[in-house]
Amino acid sequence: MTTRGRAPSRVRSWLFENITEEPSGHQGPFRVVSKPEHKHPWWKVMCLTGVDYFSSLGYQPGIAALAAGVLSPMATLVLVALTLFGALPVYRRVAQESPRGEGSIAMLARLLPKWGGKIFVLVLLGFAATDFIITMTLSAADGAAHVVQNPFAPAALRGENLLVTLVLLGLLAAVFLKGFAEAIGIAVALVAAYLALNLVVVAAGLWHVATAPSVVTDWTAALTAEHGNPWMMVAISLLVFPKLALGLSGFETGVAVMPQIEGDPSDTRSAPRGRIRGARHLLTTAALIMSAFLIVTSFLTTVLIPADEFKAGDRRTGARWPTWPTSTSATSSEPCTT
Template identity: 65%
Template sequence: MGRPETIRGRLVSWLLQDQPVGQQGPHRPAPHPTHPWWKVMCLTGVDYFSTLGYQPAIAAAAVGLLSPLATLVLVLVTLLGALPVYRRVAEESPHGEGSIAMLDRMMGRWKGKFAILVLLGFMATDFIITMTLSAADATAHLVENPYVPHFLAGKEVIITLVLLALLAAVFLRGFGEAISLAVVLVTVYLGLNVVVVADALWNVITAPELVTSWRNALVAEHSNIWVMIGISLIVFPKLALGLSGFETGVAVMPQVEGSSDDDPERPATRIRNTRKLLTTAALIMSCFLILSSFTTTVLIPADEFKAGGQASGRALAFLAHEHLGNGFGTVYDISTITILWFAGASAMAGLLNIVPRYLPRYGMIPSWARATRPLVLVFASIGFVITLLFKANVNAQGGAYATGVLVLMLSASIAVTMSARRRGQRNAAIGFGVISVVFLYTTIANIIERPDGVQIASFFIFAIILTSLISRATRTLELRATGIRFDDEARRILNEAAATGQIRIIANEPDDRDEAEYRDKDAEQRDVSNIPQDASVIFLEVTLTDASQFETELDVHGEERFGHKILRVESPSVANAIAALLLKIRDEWGVMPHIYFAWAEGNPFYFLFRYLISGEGDVPPVTREILRRAEPDRSHRPRVHVG
């Protein structure tokens, strides 16, 4: 009879034991295993670099002969726009929260929280679709290889599901295995691309008539260079998939190796190494994008880029087979398939780093989400559903992917613009403002052309907001203090009270602190609660801070005013702070505290709603309920008196 319970217990233990995003106290990030920056670059690079598998073909299909110029625009936006923005994000958010953390700090309260939930919805869209789209694209490369058995044709959905399951299995093993595998995959993939691009360049150099033909056709089609530039700018949003990878590059910052001498709050070495990571990845990708776009446009007939053509979605793979033989082409296909499959690893790593840093802190996710393995299973399950809904179709998911990428880049550029302006850095604010305008245009143009991306993102946003609000409502009666500290005066007051064998505390509003208010409150509670006239009492005053926050550290300050002893504390919630403080006093001073309240006048339903939103409400019954849940043994529960 006990065996199923044992198996269940072992399963729960296994799911919760691996917590690289776990806690030191509620919702505090624990230290991550760290790695050299170039290894972590490979983890983000499986997403960023894997776009070489389809980016040249996308550019050629979008603008034809103008593909090299349009790709140059993409590279300029990357180096002059996205890279400076995310180098700044890495500097101001060194613990992996990304640009969302910057906006959170600058906006605050419920308005800020809802804005963050919307951005998390777009981030979930970006990262989840990265997993499903990349796996689907890997499947497409697999079934199109000439040596693959024909019976796999038509089994794209099943193959994609298997690839997603294998990706989840890697992360169930841990981050270390994911990074080690990423290093191998990226090294092999980039090495093979060097061979393919070098061979393509040699073919172009040894056949200059190809370049002449391309140039003549380009001039005949677009005689004015300004027209070419204008068209390249207009079609730029279609190439925006080549910008993916920056947000995940910042999200995995906790994995980047720093120095033991770093300030934990501002780890200078980790920031410097992350900026190296971002810059190196951007430069490598920019070189490959320009060279691959030029060579594929010159060497591959235009018809092959059309839907159904052999170069559709796989231009470099086409060159590998065409110029280096099917043997090398198959090796290249295998490398492309594996890196596209593992491109979801950087997205999974980003989700595992970011989600536990926000939603638990807001009280908007179950406590089990602090562990890695349950989150991996949740994200993998969502990926399965998306794959089934879209039948592993790459094009059907492209709009949502581009929308998620662009919205995150827009939010990052806005965040660094606001930050620079607040710091009085006028030139930087203007520069980042211009970048924000570029990403705003790109985002709007993409949404107009591909509205399905916003529709998919809206589903994620709605799901996150709904589940977050439900979780927040069901968790409001938890103890939410991550720690409690008493200053010397507070300890003296409590020591004196504990010496008498009784600690009697009167809850008091902190707004009015004149002598008459304390005198009247003291007299009222002694009368209605039968507190002996010679008994010493302590006033407790909780000042509300940002009620949208879920957790906090409580700093208790003691003072004497008008002959009365007073404990003061700030918290997002009055009742939760009082309950946590009473339990702390019980445990540390070994005396059962008594808390005295006055009944509030008004509708209890109104007070309940007010408690959920503002952290106030009808404090006495809520305090008692929090204590009841935190301490099941009534004999050990602090005493609550209401009169």
């Protein structure tokens, strides 16, 4: 029995739609593009990157509190400094050197010789893939926990964290299989709603701090009681901050999606100045948004949530939602110590 002449299935036709004669990153002069590729403003592409980068806002403050305790805001400041004064300048230069989305790994491949360079690049690719998968699964698992523990969620979802996580990951894969144009459109709506929700939570947290300033006094007292030496505070913050660097893969993602950024009419293949400028705006804006949220949320989680509630089996894991103190009497019995 032969399958010659049989019409390809609809799934196969959809999956291989718009496949060109060469991969999209091919550098040679004979690549055939099936149709003109639609470009997008840099802020829309930033939202696509933000699906990876901003998603860690959902759990990074909690991880910081578990890793650094009362030093969580200081460890977060170290991470923000590394982001703004280390990763951001480097990737702004990477965007200039690889405007077609090759990224820093392709730059290293050109610099390092022969097999040693190839092996090093493979190791970096493995690290990047692992980091991306960890960030993606952590974000999906965190979202599933919020869905399952939500008092308004259907009772049938109780205890189905794994199922909800797999559904969320499947939806993410389906969006990207659909295509970049659809993914960017969905990402804009998701990121806008997500950042707006985070802004509401931050505003509510700041209001609680303003109405109960004793929580800040309790935090500073615990800080000096546990770590009286300022240099020891700095040393511990430097030691624990690598545990917080979960979202830095977003910079590599931002460079990888550069071909989707709309450039200037005067852009050429060899000198896409408009695209490079848009990518730099993307990287800078994303880094500033993330840094601002990380600083504020790490401070709020440290001063408003008792340390015991971050441990497994306590209120954070679903017994009931944490309640923020709103008076001096409510905070004096539960100082934020580890």
